[in-house]
Amino acid sequence: MSAPDAPAIALIGQPNCGKSTLFNELTGLSQHIANYPGVTVEKKTGYLKLATQRLPLVDLPGTYSLTAFSPEERVVRQYLLNSPPRLSVNVLDASQLRRSLSLTLQVLEMGLPLVCVLNMSDVARRHQQAVDARRLAELLGVSVVETVGRRGEGLEQLKQCMAHTLQQGHTEAPYLPDYGPLEAAIRTIQQALPAQMASRWRVLRLLEGDQELQTQLHSQLKEAAAPLLAEIKQQATAFTAQQGISVGDHIIIQRDRHAREIEAACIASARPPKVSFSERVDRVLLHRAIAPVVLLATVYLIYYASIVQGYELTHYTWPLLSGIRNQLAEWLPAAGFLYDPLSRSFSLWLVDSVNTLLNYVPIFLILFALIAILEDSGYMARIAFILDRILHRFGLHGQSTLPFILGGVFAGGCAVPGVMATRAIPDPRARLATILTVPYMNCLAKVPLYTLLISIFFVEHKALMMFFIATITVMVALLVARLLTFSILRPLETVPFVMEMPRYHLPTVQGVVRRSLERTWLYVKKVGTVVLAVAVVIFVLLNLPGLSADERAAFEQRANSALQTFYAEIADNPHAARFQDADYLLTALNLAAQYRARRMNLQNAEAIAALDQRFQSRYPEYFAFIRPGGGDRDVRAMQRSLRTLDQERRMVRLEMQETRIVNSLLGRVGRALEPVTQAAGFDWKINVALLSSFAARESSVATLGVLFQAEEGSSQTLEQRMGGAMQHADAALVALSLIIFFALYPPCLATAIMVRIQTASTGWMVFSVIFPTVLGLLVASAIYTTGVHFALDAVQMMMAFWLLTLALLLIIGLWPTPRPRPPVEPTHAH
Amino acid sequence: MSCAEYTLDRVPQGHPCRIVRLTAQGAVRQRLLDMGLLPSAQVEMVRMAPLGDPLELRVGERDSFIAIRRQEASYIHVCLCSEAALVTENLAMSSASP
Known part of the structure; x- marks a missing residue:
């Protein structure tokens, strides 16, 4: 974690409080915002214009408190401790004031300069629970600004308030929680600590027995630390013996009481809150009988709108792209009778590589817009709620849903953001299992190959085949997750499932469109960089050494x-x-x-x-x-x-x-692998395509496109060309085994690097590449060999494999396992 | 004050309870506390997920909703707010089998 040179302004707040929206409004940067807890997992920096100054603004991950149990907490805490910001902006959810305040109080106890933002005040008002901002400012001793982040209300006041606070300097908060009988111990230790380390927060954490702060004390005070820590420990033990409650519990209860008093003083309404809109909606959408139907309908709708309708749109976009290629072909140096100038063949190669992928942009635009709607509306958290039982059964977590959906449950996603989003999963074992199985999802880059093969070999079974691909990958991912969590991942610790259910929001058109464009752009950028780089390398490998x-x-x-x-x-x-x-x-x-x-x-x-x-x-x-x-x-x-x-x-x-190509380096490797891959029915051309797609999956179709060469001047689609070239009897079977191999295919280079970052382990990265390769090759070989042996056609084989996987899934999913019970407690207490 | 104490996973839907204590330790405990599941806080199971797990809880007097697995709910010991509203047989049955 690198601290910026100049102290920045930090945005802090609990998950889903509207921090990221505010960050975007303040900096003009667009960052990924969703109505889903835990979307910001890394801190992000943007720049904020205050009067004449341009100041760095850091968006910290949402966190409920400043203990060090979760990665988000650690990131925020280390940031606040190691590079104290000039000013912290604490975003409070006005409709969850009491809980929001617990973080505010901790930051105030740290002694950090603070401005509070009362966000979502519209929601609170609608529930007749309007918060009196002026009273809140009095009770906290810091400035409070009301905003409605989604509508950009209150931004100017906030900026003014920030500028003012920065100018005026920090004033100590007059109202901090009173810890009653613990106060004496707090004072004693505060006096014993060196002044720069004597914040109230640090003393409280030390009394609670915070490991990290103890270690820090050791490294900074050397020998002096041991007697001090002994003193702290003795104080804590004495307190517990006297009061019959642990220091930690006492602190959190007192802090909560303080927060409750503030809340009671700031919310004027005597009326009890009425049943919220979200709760009334959930009575229907989360009804035990209705929920699965709504969920399935949602998934189907997304699939239909993005994949089926999106594909229709490509009929209109393809002539556009091939027009660009033709125009370029006219501008480039003319083709020779036999040999073309290198600049011509190379440029056309690049354009072809990119075009094949840009063709699918309409699909991505629709898909990402729909996912954005799911996230912003709050339904995504409900999906996690509905599915946790199943996912947990296979060693995953309800919050694995978002990574899986980003990775492409609905056929079309990207494993890179998918793997990144696993940061939000609090359970280390489920998290690693999710990281290792997200690449099985059908990322955007796999879709072109599927669509290609389906439109050649399974035209009549298009819908069936897409259903098969979408479901088989999820089933295999679940089985693999189960296998991993019960073998090599077993020793890892697991933590609880406790997830906030956000309120439903109406997504804004602007937000949805922006995110859809952003994510599509991210994909295109990946095409523009990784794929172009790979295309260059592959071009060299395919053209050297050339003809004798x-x-x-x-x-x-x-x-x-x-x-x-x-x-x-x-x-x-x-x-x-x-x-x-x-x-x-x-x-x-x-x-x-x-x-x-x-x-x-x-x-x-x-x-x-x-x-x-x-x-x-x-x-x-x-x-x-x-x-x-x-x-x-x-x-x-x-x-x-x-x-x-x-x-x-x-x-x-x-x-x-x-x-x-037969002479080329890649061609030689492809042919050398034929003895291994022929069990799966892959000839050397397919091997070459698969090899090239290790670097980026996108290039598989591009390479196939070239291997099934377009003649100069031909505008036939790749479908027509491949269909013409692969006309032997079991071609459909080969296509099926290719589809399955590709579904289980190891992560692309970019994903593998992200796996390395997220697991902080090269070993897991290597594993994430090797395991799926072996598994994919085994399954593909089994399918092809069985299919040929029993003379089954591809559709029959596909159904057989699907049923087998489903059976395996059901057996494992329904096999009863004893639920561990906590130690037996007496049922009566006073 | 004395009351019958149940673990939260045993309390049927729609019965407001008050938290007596948490038996979890470490990260689980911290997480529960952070979400407002503190001793003396009011909590009510509003619904189960379609497959019976996890549970959705309403925490506090205001609208704060949290999803939690039965496993974690079993660490939360509660008293029923109104014993009169208790569906006696139902509870007796579920708390009889350990």
Whole structure:
């Protein structure tokens, strides 16, 4: 954790109090906000303009208190202790005042300069529980500003108040909780500690026996620490003996009493709060019979809107993307008869790699918008509530839901934010199990390959197949989680499930749109960086060492004979003279290819006429020969001869490219692996694609796209090309085993790095890569081999595998396990 | 004051209770305390998840809702606020089997 050089202003508050919204409003940065506890897990820094100054503002993770039990608490605490901010801005949830105040009081006890923000005051008012901000300021001894973060109300007052407090300096809070019988001990220890370490908060924590602070005391005071700690311990023991209550309990009860008194004084309403809107909604949505139906409907709706409808949209976006590629192809140096300039082939390779992925952007936009609605509305926490029983059963946690959904439960997500979001899971064992299983979800980068294979081999079973993929990955992830938590993860500690149920909010259009764009942009950026880098590497690996001299000579020989045939054919044609010029001939061939590519994207007669006109005015000498049909007898004869020559040229070029890949480094590795992968039905081309996708899954489709090469000027989709190339009998079975291998595929490079960061262990990162590879290969081999052996078709095989997995899941899920009981307590106490 | 003490996972839906003590230690205890589940606080189980676990609690007099597993609820010892409202047989049955 690196502390910024200049002391910053820190935003602190409990989870889900509206801190992140406020941070965005203050800095103009957009950070991920959700109505879901625990979304901010790292601290984020932005800049805030106060009058003429530009000050760093740090958004700390939401935390309930400043003990050191959870990672969030540790982050906040260490930040506040090691780099005390110039000013802390404490965001309070006006509708949860009493609980919010417990953190406020702790920060005040630390002696940190503070401004309080009373957020969500609209919600409190609606419940007729309006908080008197002025009274609250009096009782706390710090400034209090009312805001409604979602509507940006109260921001200006807050800025003024911050500027004022910074200028004026800090005044000690007049009203801190009184700890009664503990006060004597507090005073004694405060006097014994060096002045800069004698905050009330530190003394209280030391009396509670805080390990971290004890260690710190040892390292700072050296020998002097031991007698001091002995004194603290003796005071605490004496207190417990006298009062019959532990110091920790006493402190928290007194602090809560203080908070309750403040709350009672600030909320004027004598009326008891009426049953809230959220509670009334939950009576229906969380009703035991209705909840599962609503949940399933929600999941289906998301799937239908994003994947099914989103895919429809790609029919409109694809011509756009291929138009860009065609335009670029025209600008780049022209293709040679056999060999293209490197700048041409390399640029087109990059554009193709990116285009294949950009094609799916509409799907991501819809999906991310829907997830944002789920998070902002508060329903996501309800999903965790409904599903915890099942997830817990498999060693996971209700809060594993968000990482899984981000990772792509609904077919389409990204494992990187998924793994990052596991920070919110308080249970170390469930957290690690979630980290290791999130990559099984169907991330955005897997979707293109699925959609590709489905639209070639399972056109009639499209919906069934998508259902199969979406469910099988979840089932396998659950089984793997169970397997891991009951084997290698067993020694890890587990902690409780205690989760706040946030109120329902109506998501704002702006918030949803912004998040959807942001996450999609994140994906595109990943395409722009990782995939481009990988595309470069793969291009090199696929093109080196290239053709041997003999192969080269053989191809040139064929090209020459094709040219000779052409010239012999056109010898009598009156137009022959121009084609004697090699440049003219080549330009004519390339323009014809260009024309075909453009024409392929057009549907109506007007557009075609416009295209004709454009080509005619731009290339008057060529146009007659490149546009099929039309012209006199001689022109048509010339068109025919050109077409024959062009076909032969394309054939030779294709074979050259294939030879080049067979020779290439990656091709050799792919072929070397064939003996291992043939059990799963993967040939070397698929191996090459899978190898390239280790670096980033996105590139699998891009690589397949090139391996099933597009001929120069062809605008056929990859579906058409692959379908044409993979026409052997069990191709669908291979496609199925490829889908399953890909579903279980290890995390991409970026995810593996995130796993390394989140687990702080290279060992787990290596494990997260190797385990799924082995598992995936085993399962894929089993499916392919069984399918071939029993002559089952892919759909039957898929159903068999699905049922088997479901059976396994049910057996494990329903197998009774004794619930550990706490030690037997007497049932009567006084 | 003397009262019959139950663990919270045994109290049926809709009975407001007052927390007597927590038997959990360490992180579990801290988490419960942070969420407002303090001795003397009022708490009521408002509903179960569809599969019977976790439970949703209303904490305090104002609207603060918390989801908690039965396992953790069993660390919370409570007294019923109004013994009269007690569904006697129901409770007797569930607290009879340890």
